Amino acid sequence: MAPSYLSIALIVLGEAFASQLPLFETSSLSQTHLTAKELISSKSLQDRIHVDNLLERANTLYSIAQLGEDEYNHPTRVIGSKGHLGTIDYIYSTIAQLGDYYTLSNQSFPAVVGNVFESRLVLGSEVPQSAIAMSLTPPTKKKQPVFGPLALVSNFGCDASDYLDLTSKIALISRGDCPFGTKSSLAGRAGAIAAVIYNNEKGALGGTLGTPSPDHIATFSISDSDAALYIKKLKDGEEVQASAYIDAIVESIETTNIIAQTKEGDPENCVMLGGHSDSVTEGPGINDDGSGSLTLLEVATQLVNYRVNNCVRFAWWAGEEEGLLGSDYYVSVLSPEENLKIRLFMDYDMLASPNFAYQVYNATNSLNPVGSEELRDLYTEFYTSKGLNFTYIPFDGRSDYDAFIKHGIPGGGIATGAEGVKTEKERQVFGGVAGDWYDPCYHQLCDDVGNVNLTAWELNTKLVAHSVATYARSFDGYPKRTGIEATAVLDVPLSKYHGPKLQV
Numbered sequence: 170m171a172p173s174y175l176s177i178a179l180i181v182l183g184e185a186f187a188s189q190l191p192l193f194e195t196s197s198l199s200q201t202h203l204t205a206k207e208l209i210s211s212k213s214l215q216d217r218i219h220v221d222n223l224l225e226r227a228n229t230l231y232s233i234a235q236l237g238e239d240e241y242n243h244p245t246r247v248i249g250s251k252g253h254l255g256t257i258d259y260i261y262s263t264i265a266q267l268g269d270y271y272t273l274s275n276q277s278f279p280a281v282v283g284n285v286f287e288s289r290l291v292l293g294s295e296v297p298q299s300a301i302a303m304s305l306t307p308p309t310k311k312k313q314p315v316f317g318p319l320a321l322v323s324n325f326g327c328d329a330s331d332y333l334d335l336t337s338k339i340a341l342i343s344r345g346d347c348p349f350g351t352k353s354s355l356a357g358r359a360g361a362i363a364a365v366i367y368n369n370e371k372g373a374l375g376g377t378l379g380t381p382s383p384d385h386i387a388t389f390s391i392s393d394s395d396a397a398l399y400i401k402k403l404k405d406g407e408e409v410q411a412s413a414y415i416d417a418i419v420e421s422i423e424t425t426n427i428i429a430q431t432k433e434g435d436p437e438n439c440v441m442l443g444g445h446s447d448s449v450t451e452g453p454g455i456n457d458d459g460s461g462s463l464t465l466l467e468v469a470t471q472l473v474n475y476r477v478n479n480c481v482r483f484a485w486w487a488g489e490e491e492g493l494l495g496s497d498y499y500v501s502v503l504s505p506e507e508n509l510k511i512r513l514f515m516d517y518d519m520l521a522s523p524n525f526a527y528q529v530y531n532a533t534n535s536l537n538p539v540g541s542e543e544l545r546d547l548y549t550e551f552y553t554s555k556g557l558n559f560t561y562i563p564f565d566g567r568s569d570y571d572a573f574i575k576h577g578i579p580g581g582g583i584a585t586g587a588e589g590v591k592t593e594k595e596r597q598v599f600g601g602v603a604g605d606w607y608d609p610c611y612h613q614l615c616d617d618v619g620n621v622n623l624t625a626w627e628l629n630t631k632l633v634a635h636s637v638a639t640y641a642r643s644f645d646g647y648p649k650r651t652g653i654e655a656t657a658v659l660d661v662p663l664s665k666y667h668g669p670k671l672q673v
């Protein structure tokens with residue numbers, strides 16, 4: 170590790186020195202040049218990153234999340250809540266206070282939010298322990314319990330022909346092959362009064378119906394083992410009575426992305442980065458994604474001390490937790506010309522998990538827009554140069570980079586882990602606790618200021634600074650944009666994720 174660290178350090182020093190030269194030459198010419206800002210350099214920007222500033226911002230964000238208490242009985246920054254409105258005010262006013270370095274804009278877009286107040290499923294005479302109402306499910310009729318025989322749907326329930334007449338019945342459907350929302354719609358169209366989707370893999374199942382449809386019906390998910398007995402009974406021709414009850418709302422609201430772009434720097438060649446401003450309903454979201462969005466705020470604040478050669482564009486997305494709504498919307502309304510100005514997009518979601526691993530999205534040029542792999546290698550070289558271990562994680566659509574790479578824009582990012590379990594091998598490599606989640610408070614009330622590892626957060630914020638500084642200074646050697654088409658790969662399997670919740 171040491172030799173590579175040394176050589177990187179020398180390169181950084183060499184660059185910093187070179188950047189001073191034009192300043193020395195011109196500084197004698199006029200007063201303005203004496204006061205001109207220094208050209209951005211990675212080391213200099215990284216040196217301005219201090220964990221105290223991040224922690225102070227985290228405390229501020231927590232008190233903003235408490236604005237959600239009136240309506241939700243606990244701190245939250247979910248879209249539509251006062252906690253989220255407070256978050257976007259905080260981001261907006263922080264950037265606005267930096268003067269005229271950035272062009273700041275709001276982008277409003279329509280979103281749907283759901284809230285399940287109460288739910289209960291009974292199969293036969295039992296309440297399956299694993300049963301949960303799926304996200305964005307509608308309520309049962311009149312928000313009252315419904316009763317009917319359970320009916321087993323054929324195959325994966327992805328085709329109308331898999332459904333017999335289900336009038337007044339409760340459909341039991343296997344997970345697999347198509348989105349949960351499709352199954353709920355088809356069951357609804359066949360006349361079912363509720364649906365239960367069971368896992369076709371081992372374990373519990375939770376997920377979202379996705380974009381609401383008038384055909385959706387109240388839908389639960391259950392584990393494979395909870396379903397097994399009833400599948401057998403139905404196959405044996407026995408009748409199983411069931412009841413379902415969900416009190417929930419699904420409503421449309423407007424929410425807002427915030428975009429800040431440097432006034433300086435080549436506007437035809439932008440380095441773009443984003444984090445998400447919203448949390449889930451269940452908690453204040455200080456690690457997810459307070460850590461990423463506050464990192465962006467801190468880097469944007471420190472960047473104003475420098476000149477940039479290329480434009481830098483920061484984004485704080487809303488509605489990530491509902492299925493990447495803000496980033497999807499943003500990319501969907503880009504004209505081809507505007508799309509091509511974005512040289513790459515860097516996603517920063519969950520940078521400070523308490524039981525962290527240094528994770529780098531395994532974004533490659535063979536599967537993703539060319540340039541994604543160069544970005545991946547920038548991250549891994551940084552960790553290696555610091556003598557730190559890192560691990561590759563799938564680049565599978567779970568965060569806001571998804572729309573970018575599907576529209577030809579190279580992407581990548583880093584993370585520190587969500588509900589995955591740290592292995593013994595990873596404990597040896599990163600420390601922490603084997604057998605626990607990387608973030609034991611993922612999507613829960615306890616994702617508060619105590620739920621961040623400051624060592625990981627500071628280090629990763631320096632890496633974010635490094636990524637911004639590197640590309641703000643130069644795209645020399647970085648692949649040019651080739652087009653706005655998806656990727657070279659035509660045969661991509663149906664992604665299980667579009668955002669944090671399972672949808673297939």
Ligand SMILES: *[C@@H]1O[C@H](CO)[C@@H](O)[C@H](O)[C@H]1NC(C)=O
Nearest residue numbers: 254257258259261274275425
């Ligand atoms: C943008 O949103 C912020 C935060 O809610 C608000 O304070 C500001 O007035 C809005 N600006 C414009 C131009 O709409």
Ligand SMILES: *[C@@H]1O[C@H](CO)[C@@H](O)[C@H](O)[C@H]1NC(C)=O
Nearest residue numbers: 531532533534535536561562
């Ligand atoms: C990274 O992705 C490439 C395909 O693009 C694959 O060949 C490689 O095995 C992956 N590496 C890891 C460690 O997952």
Ligand SMILES: *[C@@H]1O[C@H](CO)[C@@H](O)[C@H](O)[C@H]1NC(C)=O
Nearest residue numbers: 555556557558597598599600
């Ligand atoms: C990196 O992982 C190795 C085990 O493969 C471990 O011995 C080493 O201490 C780790 N380095 C750091 C900085 O944690």
Ligand SMILES: *[C@@H]1O[C@H](CO)[C@@H](O)[C@H](O)[C@H]1NC(C)=O
Nearest residue numbers: 523599600601622623624625
């Ligand atoms: C954060 O991680 C570092 C490095 O693994 C560890 O030494 C430290 O104790 C952790 N801090 C907290 C508050 O858990």
Ligand SMILES: [Zn+2]
Nearest residue numbers: 457458518519
């Ligand atoms: Zn997140």
